[in-house]
Amino acid sequence: MIEFVDVYKVYKGGVVALQGASFTVPSGTLACLLGPNGAGKTTTMKLIMGFLRPSSGTVKVWGLEPWIYEKEVRSRIGFLPERPIYPSNVRVYTFLKHLANLRRVPVSDVHRVSKLVGIEHLLDREIKTLSRGYVQRVGIAQALLGDPELLLLDEPTANLDPRARREILELVKVLHRDLGVTIIISSHIIPELQEVARYAIFIDRGKVLDHGSLEELARKYVANAIYVIESSRPRDLAIELLKKDYVRGIYVHDDRVEVHVDMDRVNDLEEYIKELAGRGMVKSYSFRTAYLGEIYEKIVGSSHG
Amino acid sequence: MRRSLDLAMVREVLTHASYVMDQLLRGFVVVVCLLAAFQSFATIASLPYVENLKMGSVITFIGMLAYVTFQMTSLVEELGRGEAMLYLAHGLTKRCYLASWILILCVVPIVVFVLSIVVPIAIIAPSLLNNVEIPTLIAYTVLHLATFSSILFLLALSKRRGLVVALGMAMTFLLPIALSLATYYFTSLAPILGIVCPYYYYLTYETSSKLRICPSPPSIGLASLVLTMILIYACFVKVKKLDV
Ligand SMILES: Nc1ncnc2c1ncn2[C@@H]1O[C@H](COP(=O)(O)OP(=O)(O)OP(=O)(O)O)[C@@H](O)[C@H]1O
Numbered sequence: 290m291i292e293f294v295d296v297y298k299v300y301k302g303g304v305v306a307l308q309g310a311s312f313t314v315p316s317g318t319l320a321c322l323l324g325p326n327g328a329g330k331t332t333t334m335k336l337i338m339g340f341l342r343p344s345s346g347t348v349k350v351w352g353l354e355p356w357i358y359e360k361e362v363r364s365r366i367g368f369l370p371e372r373p374i375y376p377s378n379v380r381v382y383t384f385l386k387h388l389a390n391l392r393r394v395p396v397s398d399v400h401r402v403s404k405l406v407g408i409e410h411l412l413d414r415e416i417k418t419l420s421r422g423y424v425q426r427v428g429i430a431q432a433l434l435g436d437p438e439l440l441l442l443d444e445p446t447a448n449l450d451p452r453a454r455r456e457i458l459e460l461v462k463v464l465h466r467d468l469g470v471t472i473i474i475s476s477h478i479i480p481e482l483q484e485v486a487r488y489a490i491f492i493d494r495g496k497v498l499d500h501g502s503l504e505e506l507a508r509k510y511v512a513n514a515i516y517v518i519e520s521s522r523p524r525d526l527a528i529e530l531l532k533k534d535y536v537r538g539i540y541v542h543d544d545r546v547e548v549h550v551d552m553d554r555v556n557d558l559e560e561y562i563k564e565l566a567g568r569g570m571v572k573s574y575s576f577r578t579a580y581l582g583e584i585y586e587k588i589v590g591s592s593h594g
Numbered sequence: 595m596r597r598s599l600d601l602a603m604v605r606e607v608l609t610h611a612s613y614v615m616d617q618l619l620r621g622f623v624v625v626v627c628l629l630a631a632f633q634s635f636a637t638i639a640s641l642p643y644v645e646n647l648k649m650g651s652v653i654t655f656i657g658m659l660a661y662v663t664f665q666m667t668s669l670v671e672e673l674g675r676g677e678a679m680l681y682l683a684h685g686l687t688k689r690c691y692l693a694s695w696i697l698i699l700c701v702v703p704i705v706v707f708v709l710s711i712v713v714p715i716a717i718i719a720p721s722l723l724n725n726v727e728i729p730t731l732i733a734y735t736v737l738h739l740a741t742f743s744s745i746l747f748l749l750a751l752s753k754r755r756g757l758v759v760a761l762g763m764a765m766t767f768l769l770p771i772a773l774s775l776a777t778y779y780f781t782s783l784a785p786i787l788g789i790v791c792p793y794y795y796y797l798t799y800e801t802s803s804k805l806r807i808c809p810s811p812p813s814i815g816l817a818s819l820v821l822t823m824i825l826i827y828a829c830f831v832k833v834k835k836l837d838v
């Protein structure tokens with residue numbers, strides 16, 4: 290759905306923000322765009338919106354070049370800018386209503402999105418009187434106007450308190466799961482992306498270091514997969530599991546067993562867990578996916594090494 | 595991708611222009627109306643002498659130019675901050691975005707200024723409207739405002755705030771002085787300056803015999819019309835290429 294082929298972006302003044310970036314993002318995924326400060330994440334998002342023209346290479350969104358088909362492409366995208374660039378002495382309602390007008394969606398949509406992000410009680414306030422966190426919510430509200438097929442969120446949880454962070458991430462998950470919206474999030478906070486992302490693009494100093502679904506990337510960069518199994522007989526379970534050659538390590542915490550397994554043998558393990566479950570040794574099990582940070586360290590860390 | 599001006603685009607431009615005027619440039623609306631009120635009094639006071647009207651209008655006219663310059667900086671700021679992105683993100687094309695600013699900072703001041711001359715005359719002494727000098731006066735002021743703002747628009751799109759202010763102020767306050775100096779000391783320079791200030795040139799030409807050897811105001815007016823059209827075209831080309 291989104292395709293970058295050998296994209297360069299040189300800003301006026303000679304800053305090279307992207308140098309030969311190539312990646313794709315399939316439709317329907319929830320992707321995160323990860324990289325240190327100045328890596329080119331915001332530039333990438335602006336290229337997808339067609340706000341910038343690639344210096345060379347091609348950017349395609351739904352097969353169209355956003356720089357040329359600005360209207361066609363943008364009418365299907367919701368965009369949350371990185372910085373709070375909202376007009377300050379405009380009322381929230383007036384602002385959102387105007388954007389809804391431009392987008393040609395009914396004004397009732399303003400109320401829908403305000404409710405969704407929890408700003409319906411602030412519609413009469415001028416934007417400059419809102420706290421940063423609420424300004425950020427206004428930003429998210431405008432990105433949701435008109436039910437876009439693709440959401441580009443440039444650091445959506447910046448300036449939010451922990452609770453608001455959770456709420457917004459929950460909202461992102463719901464939009465993705467229930468409405469099938471494709472979402473790209475850029476952020477520095479890896480643990481919180483861990484919970485929502487299914488796909489990742491790693492970028493550093495203008496180069497895309499790698500990209501792909503988390504499963505693919507994990508297989509490539511993470512030696513061990515981790516399963517957490519709940520059992521009423523954790524010790525017996527551990528002994529059973531140790532018999533398998535693909536099990537790399539076992540840790541027992543109370544009634545939970547943490548199993549480390551070769552990444553390419555996860556299917557074998559899953560089968561075996563199911564068999565054990567049939568014998569009543571397993572109450573439940575889950576795949577611990579917390580390795581986004583590990584992948585990040587391997588990919589981005591090594592490039593700095 | 596050239597598309598003819600269709601109704602959807604007109605709607606887009608009007609929607610955005612009225613939003614900007616309502617919300618961001620409330621001060622602009624107030625000042626323009628005050629200037630118009632002032633000009634209406636000046637028009638009434640100078641009737642029925644068209645000569646007085648021609649000279650008397652200069653004061654409001656300068657006020658209008660200075661104020662357009664001042665407000666042009668809000669466009670530069672909006673572009674610099676990236677606020678324009680928000681509107682573009684919701685489907686406003688760059689072309690329509692520029693067009694709505696042109697509507698606000700060029701068309702509206704022109705219309706208001708013209709009305710503040712025409713309406714009082716139409717009420718008090720309608721027969722004067724048949725006097726050829728009034729439409730002539732209006733034509734030069736309109737051209738002057740259009741040339742002036744199209745130069746500033748081109749600078750504003752380069753996000754050069756300082757240059758917009760400096761050149762805007764210079765063209766408002768220094769150009770009339772430069773023109774009269776040129777008239778006396780470098781007469782051949784006067785028509786060149788006149789192209790960017792056709793109204794001032796027209797007034798100077800009427801009052802100074804030194805300019806009799808120079809091109810007449812209508813030919814200078816034509817030149818500035820051509821210049822304005824080129825500048826506006828350049829603005830639309832530039833906005834299309836703009837990285838926002
Ligand atoms: N308008 C601009 N003009 C010149 N250089 C720019 C411009 N915008 C960004 N850059 C430069 O391009 C590079 C990439 O910037 P970008 O904003 O895309 O990074 P980022 O990954 O979003 O960083 P951050 O995590 O800090 O938001 C940086 O070196 C930045 O200084």
Ligand SMILES: [Mg+2]
Binds near residue numbers: 330332371443
């Ligand atoms: Mg950024």
